[in-house]
Amino acid sequence: MKSITVALAGNPNVGKTSILNHLAGTSLKVGNWPGVTVEKREGKTKFWDYEIKLIDLPGVYTLEPISEDEWVAYKYITEERPDLILNVIETPNMERDLLLTVELLEHEVPMILVLNMSDEAQKLGIEINEKWLSELLGVRVLKTNGRTGEGVKAILPNIVEALSLREKPKVLKYSDKIEEILEKIREREDETKAELIKKLLEAKEFSKYREDIRRMFGKDAHEVIKDERYAKAHGLYREVVSRKALTSRDITDSLDKVLLHPLLGIPLFFFIMFLLFKVSFDFSAPLMDWVDGFIGSFLAPIVSEVIRSLGLGDWIERLFSEAVVGGVGFVLTFVPLIAVIYFLLALLEFSGYLPRVAFLMDRFMHRIGLHGKSLVPLLLGFGCNVPAIVATRTLETKRDKLLVIAMIPFMSCPARLVVFSFFAVIFFKNPAVVIFSLYIFGILVALMTAFLLRKTTFKGSLYHFVMELPPYRLPTLRLIFRVVWAYVKDFLYRAGTLIFAASVLIWFLLNLPPGVKNPSESLAAHLGRAIAPLFKPLGLDDWRMATSLIPAFLAREIVLSSMGTIYASEIERQEQEFKLSEALREQVVGLGRALKDATLNVFRPVPTAFEVEEEGTESLKSLIASSLSPASALAFMVFLLLYTSCLGTVAVMWREVGKKFALLFLVYSLLVGWTAGFILYRVGGLIWNT
Amino acid sequence: MNLEEVRPGQEVTILELVGKEDILKKVEAMGLRRGRRVSLLQKVGRNLLLKVDNSRVVISKDLARNIEVQ
Numbered sequence: 001m002k003s004i005t006v007a008l009a010g011n012p013n014v015g016k017t018s019i020l021n022h023l024a025g026t027s028l029k030v031g032n033w034p035g036v037t038v039e040k041r042e043g044k045t046k047f048w049d050y051e052i053k054l055i056d057l058p059g060v061y062t063l064e065p066i067s068e069d070e071w072v073a074y075k076y077i078t079e080e081r082p083d084l085i086l087n088v089i090e091t092p093n094m095e096r097d098l099l100l101t102v103e104l105l106e107h108e109v110p111m112i113l114v115l116n117m118s119d120e121a122q123k124l125g126i127e128i129n130e131k132w133l134s135e136l137l138g139v140r141v142l143k144t145n146g147r148t149g150e151g152v153k154a155i156l157p158n159i160v161e162a163l164s165l166r167e168k169p170k171v172l173k174y175s176d177k178i179e180e181i182l183e184k185i186r187e188r189e190d191e192t193k194a195e196l197i198k199k200l201l202e203a204k205e206f207s208k209y210r211e212d213i214r215r216m217f218g219k220d221a222h223e224v225i226k227d228e229r230y231a232k233a234h235g236l237y238r239e240v241v242s243r244k245a246l247t248s249r250d251i252t253d254s255l256d257k258v259l260l261h262p263l264l265g266i267p268l269f270f271f272i273m274f275l276l277f278k279v280s281f282d283f284s285a286p287l288m289d290w291v292d293g294f295i296g297s298f299l300a301p302i303v304s305e306v307i308r309s310l311g312l313g314d315w316i317e318r319l320f321s322e323a324v325v326g327g328v329g330f331v332l333t334f335v336p337l338i339a340v341i342y343f344l345l346a347l348l349e350f351s352g353y354l355p356r357v358a359f360l361m362d363r364f365m366h367r368i369g370l371h372g373k374s375l376v377p378l379l380l381g382f383g384c385n386v387p388a389i390v391a392t393r394t395l396e397t398k399r400d401k402l403l404v405i406a407m408i409p410f411m412s413c414p415a416r417l418v419v420f421s422f423f424a425v426i427f428f429k430n431p432a433v434v435i436f437s438l439y440i441f442g443i444l445v446a447l448m449t450a451f452l453l454r455k456t457t458f459k460g461s462l463y464h465f466v467m468e469l470p471p472y473r474l475p476t477l478r479l480i481f482r483v484v485w486a487y488v489k490d491f492l493y494r495a496g497t498l499i500f501a502a503s504v505l506i507w508f509l510l511n512l513p514p515g516v517k518n519p520s521e522s523l524a525a526h527l528g529r530a531i532a533p534l535f536k537p538l539g540l541d542d543w544r545m546a547t548s549l550i551p552a553f554l555a556r557e558i559v560l561s562s563m564g565t566i567y568a569s570e571i572e573r574q575e576q577e578f579k580l581s582e583a584l585r586e587q588v589v590g591l592g593r594a595l596k597d598a599t600l601n602v603f604r605p606v607p608t609a610f611e612v613e614e615e616g617t618e619s620l621k622s623l624i625a626s627s628l629s630p631a632s633a634l635a636f637m638v639f640l641l642l643y644t645s646c647l648g649t650v651a652v653m654w655r656e657v658g659k660k661f662a663l664l665f666l667v668y669s670l671l672v673g674w675t676a677g678f679i680l681y682r683v684g685g686l687i688w689n690t
Numbered sequence: 691m692n693l694e695e696v697r698p699g700q701e702v703t704i705l706e707l708v709g710k711e712d713i714l715k716k717v718e719a720m721g722l723r724r725g726r727r728v729s730l731l732q733k734v735g736r737n738l739l740l741k742v743d744n745s746r747v748v749i750s751k752d753l754a755r756n757i758e759v760q
């Protein structure tokens with residue numbers, strides 16, 4: 001088996017990752033905005049007897065890098081030299097894209113041109129003479145649609161053929177004068193054009209030639225080479241592209257007239273965000289109820305029955321019902337909320353609206369010293385802080401990058417939302433308002449953090465704004481579901497590993513030392529009481545709250561699973577008669593009803609999800625309601641909002657910025673979270689106690 | 691005149707990019723270079739939204755000042 005390395009190179013947002021996903025069956029992240037891919041990523045596939053390693057690179061407009069992600073692509077192409085470059089081109093913007101093609105050709109690596117977005121080109125009346133292009137450059141040219149996968153199949157056989165026939169692109173010819181000079185500085189037979197140009201522009205010993213050029217052209221050598229490249233790209237474009245005059249109006253232009261309207265744009269943005277959260281709650285609420293019932297009154301009785309009939313013993317059954325059902329199962333009821341919110345966030349990302357928010361909000365952001373582009377990672381933070389932090393690599397300056405990384409952890413993610421939605425419903429009449437305020441509070445703390453950093457450490461001034469806005473695009477449903485599934489799978493995986501382990505650990509601590517009767521005399525209680533004084537000023541002196549917070553530094557959902565486990569032993573279990581066929585029917589009917597309610601909810605103008613229902617029995621909710629006051633519940637939520645209790649986030653900060661930054665930030669977030677919790681507890685106490 | 695002075699809806703031809711900053715090279719590579727036609731779609735805050743060929747590019751006014759147009 002021979003192995004081949006192929007790099008996908010091209011301008012940002014032209015469909016490189018989409019094509020790689022089709023070729024290698026991977027699900028690397030795709031999105032309709034420049035800057036989705038910021039690291040070198042790879043996929044592998046087999047074809048005939050070749051193992052083909054496909055390297056996905058961040059998009060670049062030119063091989064003159066500025067930001068960190070652009071450097072990654074530049075370094076890979078110039079230093080590692082792949083066996084073949086798959087140059088992906090956005091056909092509607094061929095003239096622009098051909099500049100990079102010319103620069104890539106200078107490296108004299110075998111190449112295949114992929115004319116992607118052929119569907120959009122066709123709609124715009126753009127036609128390409130592929131055969132002529134192929135002859136002019138001496139490379140194979142393929143036409144694809146990265147959205148549907150049309151034409152992608154032809155890529156692999158062409159790669160293998162081109163390489164086994166040792167096809168080489170024609171060597172680019174610039175103007176005679178330049179070629180003559182380049183030949184003079186050639187020292188070896190096999191030097192590439194790129195190497196020659198680099199020597200001409202940079203090497204000390206060739207400064208004489210630079211002066212010659214300046215005399216001949218009246219310009220810097222840099223300028224002259226640049227002009228030659230552009231002329232080449234433009235010439236190619238003129239040769240192969242023809243366009244029919246079309247009269248149909250561009251949908252993107254029409255949408256932008258409204259969505260980017262100088263006055264309406266920003267209110268519309270807030271309205272869209274409001275809709276996003278409203279729909280996620282309202283649609284998922286009935287489904288969450290259903291999952292709750294499904295686990296509690298269907299799965300749990302079945303498994304208990306099995307455990308009992310196998311005679312595995314009482315403590316196994318208790319472990320199951322308290323740690324697995326009470327802890328892990330409890331967290332699982334939030335799966336619908338997670339799925340719906342990611343579905344909507346994915347729509348936002350694929351539509352092309354995301355970078356437009358950066359454009360719209362820059363007028364406010366830059367007044368407070370932040371770059372509008374920072375908004376893209378900040379918004380991604382509402383989905384998950386970890387990829388959001390990685391996304392800061394597209395920012396052009398280190399200052400912006402660090403500022404934004406210090407803000408992202410305060411953007412509330414779905415893991416926090418899950419905790420809030422649970423507590424807010426128990427303690428407040430208007431849970432939606434409370435949750436909304438928490439989100440805003442997080443944003444304010446982020447802004448305050450940025451302000452402090454700007455006044456002390458990162459003084460510099462603001463950088464220019466340069467960004468491309470893609471056309472609005474519709475994703476395929478398959479693509480959206482793949483994204484949603486990736487997040488749900490991740491959540492389930494964590495439920496099955498981390499959260500499960502934490503629940504079991506807590507359960508054992510609750511049942512140690514052996515023979516302990518009352519949980520309040522268990523090891524877990526002793527541990528909780530040991531750290532409770534720290535949380536007493538926040539009104540959280542109940543050992544059960546303190547104990548739940550201990551393992552939550554791994555991930556915030558663990559607070560819920562731990563509480564579920566701790567309180568599960570106190571919830572009276574009602575023994576009900578269980579008939580499989582009847583229960584099954586009930587579940588199916590219930591699911592139907594939940595789906596119907598979910599759909600109806602979406603069309604209600606006001607949020608409905610949080611209408612509090614009375615529950616008569618000793619449920620988890622009523623137990624928690626009796627062990628906390630509203631003020632301390634608020635303090636608890638704020639503490640969890642602000643303190644970076646997420647191993648993933650700390651780890652990615654460590655990797656992206658460094659150990660010192662990550663640990664300092666962790667301490668900072670703890671202090672801020674604690675202080676804010678303390679103040680709110682005091683203020684809340686004044687309000688609710690009078 | 692320079693690009694900053696163009697009004698929304700107007701279409702102009704780029705004459706020259708003045709300045710030595712690295713970012714201008716990127717701006718050029720994004721299609722804003724000598725001889726190209728650009729139209730100004732919107733002005734919002736410190737930024738301009740331009741259409742070049744079939745792509746839309748946002749640049750801030752401080753950069754637009756470096757671009758001479760006609």
Ligand SMILES: Nc1nc2c(ncn2[C@@H]2O[C@H](COP(=O)(O)OP(=O)(O)O)[C@@H](O)[C@H]2O)c(=O)[nH]1
Binds near residue numbers: 029034117
């Ligand atoms: N209409 C259309 N959309 C495409 C095509 N290829 C990719 N896309 C979409 O273009 C966007 C950018 O794709 P992506 O693969 O992330 O581009 P990359 O930044 O070059 O890796 C995504 O929204 C894709 O769904 C295509 O051929 N036609």
Ligand SMILES: [Mg+2]
Binds near residue numbers: 017
């Ligand atoms: Mg990509």
